[in-house]
Amino acid sequence: MNIIHKIIMKATFDINNIIRPTIKALKPYSSARDEFQGVTDDMVFLDANENPFENGVNRYPDPQQGKLKTILSEIKGVSTKNILLGNGSDEVLDLVFRAFCEPNVDNIITLPPTYGMYNVLANINAIGIKEVLLTEDFQPQVEKILNEADAQSKILFLCSPNNPTGNSFNASEMEVLLNKFQGLVVIDEAYIDFSKEKSWIHRLEEFPNLIVTQTLSKAYAMAGIRLGICYASAEIITVLNTIKPPYNVNELTQIKAVEQLNIKDLAKNQIADILEEREVLVSELNGIYFVSKIYPSDANFVLAKVDDATKRYNQLIKKGIVIRNRTTQPGCENCLRFTVGTTAENKILIKALKDL
Numbered sequence: 001m002n003i004i005h006k007i008i009m010k011a012t013f014d015i016n017n018i019i020r021p022t023i024k025a026l027k028p029y030s031s032a033r034d035e036f037q038g039v040t041d042d043m044v045f046l047d048a049n050e051n052p053f054e055n056g057v058n059r060y061p062d063p064q065q066g067k068l069k070t071i072l073s074e075i076k077g078v079s080t081k082n083i084l085l086g087n088g089s090d091e092v093l094d095l096v097f098r099a100f101c102e103p104n105v106d107n108i109i110t111l112p113p114t115y116g117m118y119n120v121l122a123n124i125n126a127i128g129i130k131e132v133l134l135t136e137d138f139q140p141q142v143e144k145i146l147n148e149a150d151a152q153s154k155i156l157f158l159c160s161p162n163n164p165t166g167n168s169f170n171a172s173e174m175e176v177l178l179n180k181f182q183g184l185v186v187i188d189e190a191y192i193d194f195s196k197e198k199s200w201i202h203r204l205e206e207f208p209n210l211i212v213t214q215t216l217s218k219a220y221a222m223a224g225i226r227l228g229i230c231y232a233s234a235e236i237i238t239v240l241n242t243i244k245p246p247y248n249v250n251e252l253t254q255i256k257a258v259e260q261l262n263i264k265d266l267a268k269n270q271i272a273d274i275l276e277e278r279e280v281l282v283s284e285l286n287g288i289y290f291v292s293k294i295y296p297s298d299a300n301f302v303l304a305k306v307d308d309a310t311k312r313y314n315q316l317i318k319k320g321i322v323i324r325n326r327t328t329q330p331g332c333e334n335c336l337r338f339t340v341g342t343t344a345e346n347k348i349l350i351k352a353l354k355d356l
Helices: 066-076 088-100 117-124 142-148 171-180 234-243 251-261 266-285 309-318 343-355
Strands: 083-086 107-110 128-131 153-159 184-188 210-215 228-232 291-294 301-306 335-339
Touching: 066 083, 066 251, 083 088, 083 234, 088 117, 088 153, 088 184, 088 210, 088 228, 088 234, 107 117, 117 128, 142 171, 153 171, 171 184, 228 234, 266 291, 266 301, 266 343, 309 335, 309 343
Parallel strands: 107 128, 107 153, 153 184, 184 210
Antiparallel strands: 083 228, 210 228, 291 301, 301 335
């Protein structure tokens, strides 16, 4: 009988069993702004050795990003106690590695084809990598994943919607993995705002081993400010706060994020436009003679199989159009990834493809 149809007994998860001993014993650095709360405009600050001449950025930023977290809490319906912010999602993921994976001892499990930074961060932190390929339709192989895991498997990465394939993973299979995997399950939701699937951030209380990462780079059009978001239990967030740099999210990033997030319906309207353009792009790609398959997408990009990915990629480069050649990724032979652009950009792309 398939493991998904068996009665699933939830694995016992205790964060104390997977946190690194050195991190557990670590006394976090206390910055000047951490030691004092309750800032008012009329206060004189002579505690942090800052330059006193005001220019808007002469003071250190809020180390806990209180105003920004409050706005995200209201938008996402998640308590600020369950939110950690980082200098892009890459910093958030690196903090997870450093808190829970012992170098030269532990390992992670990834599911290629997937986001390449998981393996990069593992190598940087001297963590082993176990890879379990996705199925032909780019879904997790649950039984193989659980069989591959051992006592040193600390993190399982699930990118859903997946990059570079664009599809969402089956929710019931993900739930099995959350219940049975003995370590942390990181669900990377960088593209969730383009999907009809529900975010897992609202199920944090059900799964103490769940970490969800999101970003303001995609749906919120703020890739340039580098703002990554981690949603997890208060216990996990506390551990990550212990090791994060004191001022990891700079003042300009916080200001811009608050400014953009406060513009009513801005992201909602842009997402709607992107989804509409995605459908137009898919329809047009179906008419290109050298495109043999277009994969379903829940993201702001489309993966398509062509006759010769490298040849077509180079031809588009010569026309001044940059896309992504994914042919070297497992299961993506001769596949190109097209980001959904504006109406004008997509028209330029389609015309170029038709002229090849």
